[in-house]
């Protein structure tokens with residue numbers, strides 16, 4: 442019998458349902474040639490997309506930022522729900538990508554190209570369950586990305602290279618820093634610190650992705666009576682924080698216990714992080 446994780450992802454390409462392995466995309470697609478594309482990732486718990494409005498809002502923002510604001514988002518959203526329903530997946534991920542479409546290779550926007558609207562739903566086995574209890578090690582790496590990291594663009598080469606370096610060093614994530622030591626975010630997560638009981642998070646500027654999970658964590662902290670300060674951490678000041686954690690759609694709330702070989706706090710997940718993990722779980726379970 443096929444295991445749960447072996448079920449094939451179900452895709453929707455411009456409105457047509459098909460197994461993901463049957464999707465065919467032109468080599469002239471601008472997403473492929475130029476990274477002229479944006480994407481979004483949603484977590485599905487119990488068959489329902491989590492924080493759907495927030496993800497949809499960010500998708501719209503990304504599309505407008507790359508001047509693809511004419512995409513019919515309500516139609517795309519209906520497709521997402523149809524695909525999810527047809528998949529019957531309960532614990533899943535939805536991946537959506539919109540490109541400027543296929544056209545003879547030339548940098549300016551093509552005239553008359555039809556944007557490619559691809560999404561798929563894949564079964565999800567929570568790979569982070571164990572490390573959420575123990576915490577993870579990370580390394581720091583220079584942030585060599587562009588100045589529009591607030592756009593969820595598919596141009597992820599700096600993230601890929603930094604993450605590979607982390608993996609090769611036995612770490613779970615690379616946390617990126619600017620020339621002055623300012624820590625921005627992870628390659629696929631946002632970064633939080635805890636100093637004297639206060640949660641610290643980098644400002645939502647062009648230098649980080651406005652993480653949907655980050656937004657939720659700010660709300661959950663406030664609901665739990667934990668103060669939040671919008672302030673970037675600096676690589677040189679990591680000794681001053683008692684806790685550090687990462688956030689993301691699949692990551693959820695992930696304690697960081699060691700950075701570049703130096704322990705954070707006493708080297709175990711701290712009480713504020715654990716409280717927020719609990720609040721996150723309660724929010725998922727308790728949603729209407």
Ligand code: PLP
Pocket residue numbers: 626627628629630631649650651652653654655688689690691
């Ligand atoms: N920062 C970056 C660079 C990311 O790629 C991601 C998610 O993939 C995040 C932060 C976390 O964002 P979210 O909580 O919306 O998943």
